[in-house]
Amino acid sequence: MSKIRLLQTGDWHIDVSPSKAPRHEDHQHFLCWLLQLMKEEQTDVFLHTGNIFNKAIPSNKGLNLLSDFVFQASELPDLKAMVFICGNHDLSHFLESLNPLLKTARDIKIHFISSLPVEQEQIYQKLLVPVTCPSSGAHLATIIAFPYTPHSILLAKYTSDKKSAIDRFSDLEQSLKDIYTSLAKQAQSKFAQGPLIAMGHFNCADQETLKTAFSSHRSIYFNQKFTPELFCDSYDYIALGHNHNHLSLNDGRIQYAGSPITTSDEECTTRHVLQIEIDESNTAQVKPIQVPPFRKTVVFDGSLTELLDLLEQEDVVQTTYLYATVTQTNSHQDVLKHLEKHSAHVRLIDLKQPQEKSFLDQAPPLSMLDPEQIFSEIYTQKYNSLPSEELTDLLKQAVHKALYQEELNSKISETVD
Incomplete structure (x- = not known):
């Protein structure tokens, strides 16, 4: 043989x-x-x-x-x-x-x-x-x-x-x-x-x-x-x-x-x-x-400033996939906005923070936040992307209807009393 x-x-x-x-x-x-x-x-x-x-x-x-x-x-x-x-x-x-x-x-x-x-x-x-x-x-x-x-x-x-x-x-x-x-x-x-x-x-x-x-x-x-x-x-x-x-x-x-x-x-x-x-x-x-890679995958652990500096130095042809641990106490939404502004070729796949706390654990009392802020941050944490304008508009409509219904119920209650 x-x-x-x-x-x-x-x-x-x-x-x-x-x-x-x-x-x-x-x-x-x-x-x-x-x-x-x-x-x-x-x-x-x-x-x-x-x-x-x-x-x-x-x-x-x-x-x-x-x-x-x-x-x-x-x-x-x-x-x-x-x-x-x-x-x-x-x-x-x-x-x-x-x-x-x-x-x-x-x-x-x-x-x-x-x-x-x-x-x-x-x-x-x-x-x-x-x-x-x-x-x-x-x-x-x-x-x-x-x-x-x-x-x-x-x-x-x-x-x-x-x-x-x-x-x-x-x-x-x-x-x-x-x-x-x-x-x-x-x-x-x-x-x-x-x-x-x-x-x-x-x-x-x-x-x-x-x-x-x-x-x-x-x-x-x-x-x-x-x-x-x-x-x-x-x-x-x-x-x-x-x-x-x-x-x-x-x-x-x-x-x-x-x-x-x-x-x-x-x-x-x-x-x-x-x-x-x-x-x-x-x-x-x-x-x-x-195997020659088609795209670059970056795993990063450091501050947001260091991350942005690193990505600006990258010579990227295809969209880079990013797995990041950011040591600063930036919110998901804040990190995404910075990435979109500085590095349009980067797609955030996973974002971790050392304290392993969710937005609701870190945020001010809910009474100090409007519904749009809460929705936007939780959506961003879950999907690693900002909510679209269509979703935000739907949320605003839902909030408006809820507030209107609450006001209407209050007036009805006062009338009955």
Whole structure:
């Protein structure tokens, strides 16, 4: 067998934050770049480790991004297979419905592995993905494409309702280990040659893994992490998804590519995809490739004056997304007004203040404020944008009607008395 080249990515989360921080342009830029990279690197196999979309039902724009990418990738001369597994954000039935549409693609095999079959034999048929050369039919590699599966299914044979969360996780880890080991044995008996590659969507860590290596809010499976011992020695390479940061485990045998798009203030480090080359001895060489960002994301902690000075120095082409902690006691509305005045290219995504107090905790007594001030500040805190003139006008009309009704009720009460 000659060398085989794989491209690993995952956790795209297309359609993330459509109103607050839309990133469709970012994904479009990334996918165009990715197609060119796969062409230049002569990629044989494309691996996606789950969470294509951010929501169960994608938008039309999000679905078009995926379909355009898949069909353009299917025209690449060296690509032989594309394998997508379901993540915890993906709706399994929806991904399953995409498979018939992909049969119209070129000679390459495109697989959307969405759920775990009930019957054991069906598991082998569905999750074992052989990669072959279209021209010669030679077997190049075997991929175990294991999709995200709810713990209730994986624990079906255990009486887990009577155990603690730790005991249940121990059963869960054993269940997954048994499945991966069984699949490896089946693959080796069916395909004697070529590397064996596993895919999965969950958190995995060893004793040396730092907590900061993981996205803190990405919690599944009792908020626990599996150990590398989950995978038997038969696997030559393991491609995992769910963690949004690039991470290498088990001497490089286990790899997370991380999310290619910054979707939170925790992800402002360099984003990656992974190029994997497996040689004749089934040894994998992994090369992280930096994803060129479409827009800049700024995480700032300091005074409003320092923030404005920083933003004025920025040479920005696309709208910058800003996550800010402002140490001065400025209101949300005050910060937004300054940003609009000094930096029209900046969009405030999240604003924190050290005292962690809401407007109502900090404001003067309500009797000293008019309704428009109260509404404007609370709206700004919630949506990180100033209310529109239309909303403000509607509020004024509502206040006017309320005051008129109050005055009318008072006069009626006086008349009755």
